[in-house]
Ligand SMILES: NC(=O)c1ccc[n+]([C@@H]2O[C@H](COP(=O)([O-])OP(=O)(O)OC[C@H]3O[C@@H](n4cnc5c(N)ncnc54)[C@H](O)[C@@H]3O)[C@@H](O)[C@H]2O)c1
């Protein structure tokens with residue numbers, strides 16, 4: 115049986131309601147990342163689902179970062195970042211970096227190393243992209259950070275962590 119479609123189109127010129135937009139976006143399953151930085155502007159990190167590939171030549175990805183986030187000044191000021199893709203067992207790390215916790219406390223619970231480009235790399239992550247920010251474009255409340263990928267560390271095998279319907283879901287590697 116097909117579920118009835120619920121239409122929530124905004125009637126122009128009225129803009130779409132923010133809550134309706136969030137409710138819709140909660141249906142979009144996403145990988146969970148902790149984006150980190152270190153350098154002259156300090157060590158910082160935040161949880162991000164708004165990460166995607168832009169180009170493979172040169173390897174480039176983008177990260178959307180709210181300008182009101184406490185990590186914003188450090189990430190943009192340092193100009194380097196690491197995208198740590200969380201594995202299925204790391205939802206606690208996502209919660210730790212997902213807001214409110216003081217920045218220094220976020221880095222105490224897990225083991226970290228430093229990438230060649232100077233950003234914190236999380237032990238046990240599914241992968242870590244070591245990046246330098248090449249372009250920052252402000253769109254509405256967020257900065258879109260375009261990042262050249264300088265190197266990647268891949269775990270031999272890792273189950274994925276997905277964020278869907280406002281909660282975490284493990285996705286096992288197929289056998
Ligand atoms: N792109 C983002 O900035 C983003 C993404 C996910 C979650 N969050 C934040 O994490 C917290 C928990 O989120 P949740 O998913 O459990 O419930 P929620 O109802 O706040 O968000 C549902 C979905 O809407 C989108 N969204 C939420 N806030 C956004 C924002 N400020 N800008 C752009 N897109 C946004 C995301 O896709 C999110 O998964 C909230 O404070 C939320 O703002 C922000």
Ligand SMILES: Cc1cc2c(cc1C)N(C[C@H](O)[C@H](O)[C@H](O)COP(=O)(O)O)c1[nH]c(=O)[nH]c(=O)c1N2
Pocket residue numbers: 146159160161162163164165178179180182183184185208209211212213214215277
């Ligand atoms: C699952 C999930 C996914 C995201 C987030 C949260 C959570 C729980 N947050 C919010 C972000 O991590 C949080 O606002 C920052 O940590 C900033 O909080 P503080 O200002 O440091 O308290 C977030 N913020 C952002 O700018 N871009 C993003 O893609 C995401 N994605």
